[in-house]
Amino acid sequence: MTINGHMKEFNKKKEEIELDKELVKKQHEKGKLTAEERLALLLDEGSFTEIDEFVELKSHDFELQKKKKARDGVIIGYGKVNKRPVCVYAQDFTFMGGSMGEMHNRKIAKVMDFALKIGCPVIGLFDSGGARIQEGINGLDGGGHIFKMNTHCSGVIPQISAILGPCAGIAVYSPALTDFVFMVDKVSYMFITGPDVIKSVTGEKVDFMDLGGANIHGKKSGVANFVAGSEKECILKIKKLLTYLPQNNLDSPMSIDMGDSKKRMNNSLNDIVPTDPKKSYDVKDVITEVVDKNSFFEVHAEYAQNCVVGFARLNNTVIGIMANQPKILAGCLDINSSDKIAKFVRTCDAFNIPLINFVDVTGFLPGTDQEYNGIIRHGAKILYAYSEATVPKISLVMRKAYGGAYIALVSKEMGYDYVLSWPMAEIAVMGSEQAVNILFRKEISSAKGDKIKKEKINEFSSKFMNPYVAAKEGKIDKVIDPKETRVHLINALEMLLSKREKRPSKKHGNIPL
Ligand code: MCA
Numbered sequence: 001m002t003i004n005g006h007m008k009e010f011n012k013k014k015e016e017i018e019l020d021k022e023l024v025k026k027q028h029e030k031g032k033l034t035a036e037e038r039l040a041l042l043l044d045e046g047s048f049t050e051i052d053e054f055v056e057l058k059s060h061d062f063e064l065q066k067k068k069k070a071r072d073g074v075i076i077g078y079g080k081v082n083k084r085p086v087c088v089y090a091q092d093f094t095f096m097g098g099s100m101g102e103m104h105n106r107k108i109a110k111v112m113d114f115a116l117k118i119g120c121p122v123i124g125l126f127d128s129g130g131a132r133i134q135e136g137i138n139g140l141d142g143g144g145h146i147f148k149m150n151t152h153c154s155g156v157i158p159q160i161s162a163i164l165g166p167c168a169g170i171a172v173y174s175p176a177l178t179d180f181v182f183m184v185d186k187v188s189y190m191f192i193t194g195p196d197v198i199k200s201v202t203g204e205k206v207d208f209m210d211l212g213g214a215n216i217h218g219k220k221s222g223v224a225n226f227v228a229g230s231e232k233e234c235i236l237k238i239k240k241l242l243t244y245l246p247q248n249n250l251d252s253p254m255s256i257d258m259g260d261s262k263k264r265m266n267n268s269l270n271d272i273v274p275t276d277p278k279k280s281y282d283v284k285d286v287i288t289e290v291v292d293k294n295s296f297f298e299v300h301a302e303y304a305q306n307c308v309v310g311f312a313r314l315n316n317t318v319i320g321i322m323a324n325q326p327k328i329l330a331g332c333l334d335i336n337s338s339d340k341i342a343k344f345v346r347t348c349d350a351f352n353i354p355l356i357n358f359v360d361v362t363g364f365l366p367g368t369d370q371e372y373n374g375i376i377r378h379g380a381k382i383l384y385a386y387s388e389a390t391v392p393k394i395s396l397v398m399r400k401a402y403g404g405a406y407i408a409l410v411s412k413e414m415g416y417d418y419v420l421s422w423p424m425a426e427i428a429v430m431g432s433e434q435a436v437n438i439l440f441r442k443e444i445s446s447a448k449g450d451k452i453k454k455e456k457i458n459e460f461s462s463k464f465m466n467p468y469v470a471a472k473e474g475k476i477d478k479v480i481d482p483k484e485t486r487v488h489l490i491n492a493l494e495m496l497l498s499k500r501e502k503r504p505s506k507k508h509g510n511i512p513l
Contacts, residue, residue, distance in 0.1 A: 017054075017069075026094070033164070035091060038090055038125050042125075043080060043081060048077055048078075050075055052107050053075075055103050055106075057103050061136070062134040064134055067096065073096055073098055073104050074090065074092060074107050074108060076089040076090075078114065081121075081239055086115075086123055087112070088125070089125070093128070096132060097128065099133070101134075102139055104132070105143055109142070109149045112150070122158075122160070123161075124160070125162050126167045126171060126175060127165030143173070150178060154179075154350075155350040157247070158245045158247075158248075163175060163190055164187065164234070168190070169192065172190045176223065180225045180226065181223055181224045181226070182227075182228060183226070183234075185214045185228065186209070187214075188213070190217055194208075219302045220303075226300075243256065246351050249351060254318075260315075262315050266483050272289065273286060277400055283325050283331075283360065287308065287358060290489065291312035292313040292316065295312045296310055297312065303340060305325055305328045307340060309340060309344040314486075317354070317497070318353055319354050322356075322357045323360075324359060324360045324409075326399075331360055331362070333363070333365065334365040335370060335373055335379075339381060342381035345382075355389065357394070358396055360397075360400055360401075361401060361405040361409065362405070362430075363402050364403075377513075380512040381511060381513075383407070383414065386415060388511075390501040393415060393417050394420070395418075396419075396420045397419070398421075402431060411475075412477075417496055420478050421467040421471070425466070425479075436460055440453070440456050
């Protein structure tokens with residue numbers, strides 16, 4: 001064949017890849033973009049190279065050969081976001097509902113393997129009805145290949161999943177194994193078994209959105225870390241997230257000049273945080289006041305709101321923040337916030353992001369609901385995650401740090417490198433009233449009980465409810481004026497950036513699950 005003949009064949013094959021206009025229209029009518037349009041939004045212009053575009057399904061069952069089409073329902077390849085390399089895969093719902101057949105799955109696993117070898121983030125755009133039912137066991141096994149790759153990539157390269165339509169059956173497990181899951185309000189939904197199966201098994205009636213919409217997974221189940229109002233917003237958020245992450249575990253996040261002064265005082269903190277420990281405030285106001293202007297990027301904003309986690313920059317360096325949120329459940333730690341914190345801490349540690357805690361917490365949430373559902377097991381995840389982390393760990397006690405929550409979020413013995421506190425901080429085993437109720441139970445139940453109780457609370461408070469008992473023991477490195485918080489945190493961070501800490505080698509730890 002002449003070169004012209006070869007080129008004719010090549011161009012014909014390329015044309016065959018193009019999406020069917022009718023199906024594109026249908027996709028748009030559902031309020032969704034196509035896989036190609038999504039990749040165009042995500043990647044730097046002209047940077048994308050598609051691979052495996054001629055891959056097609058092999059199965060002959062259910063007359064699949066008549067349906068087959070190049071790409072097999074997923075576009076994979078590499079490109080750049082913010083000028084840095086990434087690998088991507090985007091499911092094409094217009095081909096058999098983005099269902100995951102043998103070759104479709106093989107392509108996804110292949111691009112993940114590429115990303116792992118190169119050491120760059122991998123981003124998956126999901127829009128899939130799950131395992132391709134007609135391909136039976138071969139499709140399922142391919143799912144296993146993807147999950148294995150997710151696990152091998154975990155902690156080596158950042159993995160990001162965006163759910164941009166249905167994500168059903170086996171399609172849900174891969175996002176669940178990644179570092180960050182994005183969903184789009186009113187467009188995406190995730191479930192293991194759909195409404196029809198649920199109805200036939202349990203009789204329960206539920207629609208797609210109430211079963212697994214962005215609201216459910218962003219607020220209730222915690223599966224989604226980010227919820228966006230539209231696909232465009234979702235993709236912009238992914239691009240923003242990438243600016244806080246390194247390319248891989250041997251790299252550090254890039255420093256960006258935020259134009260904020262290193263010496264800026266935080267004069268408003270005394271107005272934001274009431275000295276009365278019973279009064280609440282929004283800890284996000286504290287965070288945004290202290291970190292570089294416009295740098296706070298919250299993760300899991302709608303889930304377990306009694307704590308706040310997210311990325312920010314401090315004098316241009318990326319940090320991971322954990323803060324108790326006094327305005328929700330008085331900032332107590334509970335099962336969901338334990339999971340949220342532990343996952344975030346491990347993500348930061350894997351990707352060399354220093355951790356800073358803003359602490360104001362009385363302890364773990366009491367109650368049978370928490371105990372029966374395993375607060376012991378879940379709370380232990382926080383202890384494990386912080387103890388395991390070798391990145392710089394700084395803790396600032398703003399007001400209260402009591403009991404087990406003190407150990408988890410502040411204790412130098414548990415491995416915090418540098419602990420600061422404000423002068424109004426109360427660092428103790430528990431609050432004065434609770435302590436007095438236990439220690440003087442008999443005296444309080446006597447005739448003069450109320451008077452005794454008051455006296456003992458005053459005595460306990462003046463003796464223990466301050467930062468100086470801990471400071472005297474060297475358990476607090478520095479008591480600071482709140483308005484100098486930014487300056488002290490920047491100094492501590494700069495000092496700790498060269499920190500080196502190694503753990504004994506082992507196969508892997510056994511985090512409580
Ligand atoms: C959708 N299609 C599929 C699949 N899902 N083909 C093969 N395997 C699938 N899993 C096809 C449809 O037959 C249709 O083909 C085309 O994709 C578009 O789907 P349609 O229903 O018209 O779109 P929709 O109205 O937007 O609904 C999307 C949907 C629905 C909600 C995802 O298709 C659906 O409920 N699918 C099944 C979801 C599910 O239960 N998955 C579990 C799979 P055509 O255009 O030719 O008519 S089993 C699994 O993953 C494992 C084993 C597990 O553990 O559960």
